Amino acid sequence: MMPSPRNEPDQRLTAREDMPTGDAPHRQCIVTRESLPQEAMIRFVRSPDGIAVPDASGKLPGRGAWVTANRETVEKAVEKGAFSRAFKVKTAPADGLADMVETQLANRCIGLLGMARKAGVAILGFDQVRNYLRGSAPGYLLEAADGSEDGRNKVHFLAKALYDTPRTAGALTSAELGMAFGRERVIHALLQEGSLSDSFATAYKRLTGFRAAPEQDWFSGRIR
Template sequence: MSRGGRDKDRSEPERRCIATGVSGPTAPLVRFVVGPEGDVFPDVAEKAPGRGMWVSADRAAIDLAVKKNLFSRSAKAPVKAPADLSDRVEALLTRRLQDALALARKAGLAHMGFDTVHRRLKSAPVAALIEASDGSEAQRAKLRPMAGEAPVISCLSREELGLAFRRDNVIHAALDAGGVTKTVLREASRLNGLRGHEAVSID
């Protein structure tokens, strides 16, 4: 069983974080590879060729890997990791989450607006509640209890959410279950880690 008490999916690959030493599924990790010039760069899509090095999606873990030269140790060769690597990862994960939310919106799985979200929460369970990190705390306090056990995505600002929904800003949204939902939850979980927000369950 995993630390959360659930049975592991034995078909799910496991990797070891080079900063914390903890092994587990790749979902909460970020993959890094070394380019032709010996530079370390994040492969958040996990498609780049070469041997991958994995670090927890956590700013402190990435900063530690840079500071302690853990990428060179893992690569068994001198490599160059930029000091702002965690900032670069955060920017890439922000864009990936926005893109995933945009796909969910186009598929009719993501719905925005306080009144719309309020109605959906009253009528049926949602896959996730989405709230802007700089939104009204009073309104967030009204919606959160209605979401029950649904994960809460709160790592994007109202402007960042607005880009995903093609609006100037968005404060409240809800996500239904569907084809792209797991992708949204995974990217939200990783970005939450970079920004120090509460973990998002992707089960």
């Protein structure tokens, strides 16, 4: 028996609502002073020449300063000189700091999708995605930001009819999805359920703090 469709909730969640909590390390934002799970924040480090640069992967050496993972808060950190206070020495933000963060986060998402392709847990193409949905629940639906409304609606509403509130990512372009999957362009794809789709969920949530998530409007009935 097929699962009964349910009402779809508003997918607009704060970082705190959509990020793991539990025993995950917490950090204090240098702007808001709020303590949040590390996965909901962006780490910054001070370069040898005194510039604050993003370290979205959290792997660069040195002392880190943490900012809530959204564009507005990063821009406030720049405006208020928060990095100099955090590092206790004059520290200038890199030019276009929020855009640098967005690029790092997009690359993280692309890298995870590439891992999914190599692991054989990614399905590509309109017909292939729809055929997969008829037999199994998706971990994450991927729709290109510049894809057609008709095509993505056919994928989404099939998934919604069969499964409970399918997760959909629409902030990556067809070229970015193509880069992830080794093709020129990809419009429709999905990740199978599993650890990689869960990792992608966390990475994608951080990205949408810096880049619009069009899927919030695509299937909501709101007029754009």
